[in-house]
Amino acid sequence: MTTIENPIVAVHSTGDGPSAWVAAIKAEVPGLDARPALEITGDDLARVDVSIAWKLPHGKAASFPNLKLIQSIGAGVDHVLADPLRPTHVPISRLIDPFMAVEMTHHIVLQILRWHRQLDRFECHKAERHWPLSEAFDHRHLHVAILGLGTLGEHLSRALTALEIANTGWTRSARAVDGVATVSGAAALDDLLSRSNIVVCLLPLTDQTEGVLSAELFAKLPKGSFLVNVGRGGHLVEADLIPALESGQLSAAALDVFRTEPLPADHPFWGDARIYITPHIAAEVNPPTASIVFAENIRRIRAGETPTGLVDLGRGY
Ligand code: NDP
Ligand code: OXD
Numbered sequence: 001m002t003t004i005e006n007p008i009v010a011v012h013s014t015g016d017g018p019s020a021w022v023a024a025i026k027a028e029v030p031g032l033d034a035r036p037a038l039e040i041t042g043d044d045l046a047r048v049d050v051s052i053a054w055k056l057p058h059g060k061a062a063s064f065p066n067l068k069l070i071q072s073i074g075a076g077v078d079h080v081l082a083d084p085l086r087p088t089h090v091p092i093s094r095l096i097d098p099f100m101a102v103e104m105t106h107h108i109v110l111q112i113l114r115w116h117r118q119l120d121r122f123e124c125h126k127a128e129r130h131w132p133l134s135e136a137f138d139h140r141h142l143h144v145a146i147l148g149l150g151t152l153g154e155h156l157s158r159a160l161t162a163l164e165i166a167n168t169g170w171t172r173s174a175r176a177v178d179g180v181a182t183v184s185g186a187a188a189l190d191d192l193l194s195r196s197n198i199v200v201c202l203l204p205l206t207d208q209t210e211g212v213l214s215a216e217l218f219a220k221l222p223k224g225s226f227l228v229n230v231g232r233g234g235h236l237v238e239a240d241l242i243p244a245l246e247s248g249q250l251s252a253a254a255l256d257v258f259r260t261e262p263l264p265a266d267h268p269f270w271g272d273a274r275i276y277i278t279p280h281i282a283a284e285v286n287p288p289t290a291s292i293v294f295a296e297n298i299r300r301i302r303a304g305e306t307p308t309g310l311v312d313l314g315r316g317y
Contacts, residue, residue: 002066004046004047004049004066005047006033006047007033007047007048007049007050007302008033008034008035008040008044008047008048008049009025009032009033009034009035009048009049009050009051009052009298010034010035010036010037010040010048010050010051010052010053010064011025011034011035011036011037011051011052011053012036012037012038012051012052012053012054012055012056012057012060013053013054013055013073014054014055015054015073015284015285016287018036018037018038019036020287021052021073021287021291022034022035022036023287024287024288024290024291025052025291025294025295027288027291028291028292028294028295029295029298029299032298033047034052037051037053037056037060038057038060040064045063045064045065046064046065046066047066048064048066048067049066049067049068049069049301049302050067050068050069050071050297050298050301051064051067051069051070051071052071052073052294053070053071053072053073053080054072054073054074054079054285055079056079056080056083058082058083058084058085059083059085061080061083061085061086061087061090062083062085062086062087064087067087067090068090068091068301069090069091069092069093069297069301069307070086070090070091070092070093071092071093071095071294071297071307072092072093072094072095072309073095073285073290074094074095074285075094075095075096075097075100075151075152075283076094076204076205076231076232076317077092077094077204077311077317078204078205078206078232078234078316080092081316088313091307091310091311092310092311092313093297093307093308093309093310093311094309094311094317095285095290095293095309096151096293096308096309097285097286097289097290097293098289099286099289099290100152100283100284100285100286100289101151101152101155101156101283102155103282103283103284103286104152104155104156104202104230104282104283105152105155105156105159107230107256107278107281107282107283108156108200108228108230108282109156109159109160109163111228111254111276112142112144112160112165112198112200112226112228114254114276115198115226115251115252115254116137116139116142116226117137118134118137120273139163139164139165140164140166141197142165142166142197142198143166143167143168143195143196143197143198144160144165144166144167144168144196144198144199144200145167145168145170145192145193145196145198145199145200146167146168146169146170146200146202147170147199147200147201147202147203147212147231148169148170148171148201148202148203148204148231149169149170149171149175149177149180149182149202150171150202150204152202152283153169153200153202154169154177154180156200156202157169157177157180158179158180161179161180167181168181168182168183168192168196169181169182169183170182170183170184170188170189170192171183171184172184172185172208172315189217189220190220193217193220193221194220194221194222196221196222196225197221197222197224197225197226198225198226198227198228199213199217199221199225199226199227199228200228200230201213201227201228201229201230201231201235201236202230202231203231203232203235204231204232204316204317205231205232205234205235206315206316206317207316208316209231209235210234210235211234211235211236211237212235213227213229213235213236213237213240214236214237214240215237215240215243215244218240218244218249218250219249221249221250223248223249224248224249224250224251225249225250225251226250226251226252226253226254227241227250227252227253227254228253228254229253229254229255229256229257230256230257230282230283231257232257233257233258233259233260233261234259235257236255236259238258238259238269241253241269241275242268242269242272245272245274245275250274251274252274252275252276253274253275253276254275254276254278255269255275255276255277255278256278256279256280256281256282257280257282258280261279261280262279263277263279293308293309296308297309
């Protein structure tokens with residue numbers, strides 16, 4: 001492998017901007033030469049060994065001839081794989097940050113309880129100064145199908161179990177997870193859906209999972225079920241959602257991710273009270289904690305060691 005004199009880490013983010021990230025990573029690795037990726041030009045391109053990025057413009061990674069690692073600013077790597085000019089020999093690491101698992105769990109639990117405890121209905125009653133008679137809630141009637149039992153799904157499962165909310169995780173490969181009910185593969189999904197009234201999508205976006213949240217899947221759930229999509233917008237067949245709500249097959253849906261982000265102002269989802277919308281904030285990447293992971297992977301790459309969170313390019317996650 002080429003040894004690079006005075007290597008540079010190229011940083012790009014559309015969220016907090018590259019400067020905030022450069023500062024956070026430098027705080028973790030004093031003396032590191034880290035720079036905004038789009039400002040690196042000329043001879044310096046050959047000095048870049050690590051690219052740390054969220055939605056790096058297509059073709060930019062290919063302009064670093066000695067790149068040794070593409071580190072995603074994000075648990076998902078679909079934004080990296082979407083670059084048609086990506087140098088395919090360069091390994092990709094996804095972000096595994098325990099901080100994000102906690103934030104994601106908080107978001108999903110909030111959405112599940114908002115639906116189960118009918119908070120929106122009580123908000124309406126409040127506006128009318130009305131004190132309704134209500135039936136008692138019963139958490140024993142809930143069963144959550146967690147599609148994708150990876151870093152985030154497993155954390156969610158344990159939190160739900162602690163709240164006495166029954167749940168089962170769905171994975172691609174058969175895998176026993178201590179203390180968590182799991183099923184795997186396409187064949188097991190129908191049975192899981194038939195006994196779940198909440199579906200949470202925590203899958204990576206791949207060729208296999210694109211469009212998984214469709215009318216066909218909704219039809220396998222008990223009538224009146226609740227959908228939470230925090231995976232990617234591409235998981236949902238958007239045209240199937242409002243008809244499923246109209247028919248009562250779904251009673252509500254909490255969406256954090258969309259095929260087009262920001263969600264266009266004229267999108268029909270905005271005007272539907274049964275659709276809870278958040279702007280891709282379920283688990284935002286947190287510079288101070290993520291930078292600890294990035295610092296370790298920079299160290300590993302420069303020491304010739306395997307980085308954490310290595311993506312299996314064949315599986316796409
Ligand atoms: P992991 O890679 O740890 O877990 C992915 C899980 O999905 C695994 O259990 C995997 O199965 C399962 N899976 C993948 N493909 C299939 C398939 N075809 N059928 C069944 N199961 C499948 O990912 P994370 O938990 O870290 O993150 C999940 C996703 O959450 C990210 O890819 C990203 O898209 C999204 N995300 C969204 C955020 C937001 O703010 N909205 C923030 C962070 C992440 P197996 O165990 O067999 O490999
Ligand atoms: C992620 C995200 O993938 O924020 O981490 O969506």
